[in-house]
Amino acid sequence: MSASNPGADTAISIPKKGTVPAIKLIMMPRDTNANGTIFGGVILSQIDLAAAVEAHRWHPGRLVTVAMEKVEFHRPVFVGDLVSFYTSTVRTGTTSVTVRVDVWAQRRQEKIELVPVTRATVTMVAVDDQGDKTPLMRRDDPLPLY
Numbered sequence: 001m002s003a004s005n006p007g008a009d010t011a012i013s014i015p016k017k018g019t020v021p022a023i024k025l026i027m028m029p030r031d032t033n034a035n036g037t038i039f040g041g042v043i044l045s046q047i048d049l050a051a052a053v054e055a056h057r058w059h060p061g062r063l064v065t066v067a068m069e070k071v072e073f074h075r076p077v078f079v080g081d082l083v084s085f086y087t088s089t090v091r092t093g094t095t096s097v098t099v100r101v102d103v104w105a106q107r108r109q110e111k112i113e114l115v116p117v118t119r120a121t122v123t124m125v126a127v128d129d130q131g132d133k134t135p136l137m138r139r140d141d142p143l144p145l146y
Contacts, residue, residue, distance in 0.1 A: 012074065012116035013086070013102045021084035022053040022101075029079050038077035043118065047071070047101045050085035051122035055097040057142040058089070059126045061134070066096070067123040075105065075115045082106040083117070089142070095133040096125045 015021070023046055033039040048065055055063050077083055083105050090098040103117040128134045 012104070012119045013100075014116075015084070015086050015102070015104060019086060022050040022087040023085040025083055027077055027079055027081050027083055027105075032079060036079075038079070038081070038083075040073060043073075043077065043083070043103060044068070044071065044120075046083070046085055047103065047118075047120045048122065050087050050101050051099040051120075051124060054087035054089060054099045054101075055122075055124040057144070058092055058097045058138050059136045060143075061137060062127050062129070063097070063124045064127055064131075065122060066125050069121040071118055071120045073118050075117055077105045077117055078107070078109075080108060082108060090121060092136060094135055096123055097136065098123045 025046070027038045027042075031038045031042045048068070051065070051068075052063060083103065086102045086104070088100050090100050092098075099122050100119065101122060102119045105115050105117050107113040107115060126134050126136050
């Protein structure tokens with residue numbers, strides 16, 4: 001079961017019971033835009049961080065973001081919402097990790113409601129100290145996400 005708009009590539013997966021998000025945070029007033037909702041750039045920044053958490057399961061060294069697919073916001077996020085960023089590895093290459101990030105907001109004002117916010121696919125590449133691509137260290141044995 002998934003919540004989605006008409007495009008299948010934008011489907012946001014409902015988190016399975018017991019799944020642990022890579023990042024979970026309560027949105028604060030400092031994160032609002034001129035409309036009083038949470039600024040999209042704040043969510044994008046957290047998507048990038050969540051993708052890094054997942055990618056570091058495959059490579060404990062330096063990783064850089066090289067791509068983030070189209071991000072479409074389906075529902076606004078409000079001050080006080082508990083926002084969870086669920087990650088999964090889509091694929092690993094020789095030097096790259098592609099991560100899917102599904103973002104959900106838990107409304108907690110009058111009743112608890114879980115709403116889909118957005119999803120993104122982020123590609124991260126392992127690099128050495130000079131910024132050159134380097135092979136992933138854990139291609140067959142990812143670390144657990146706690």
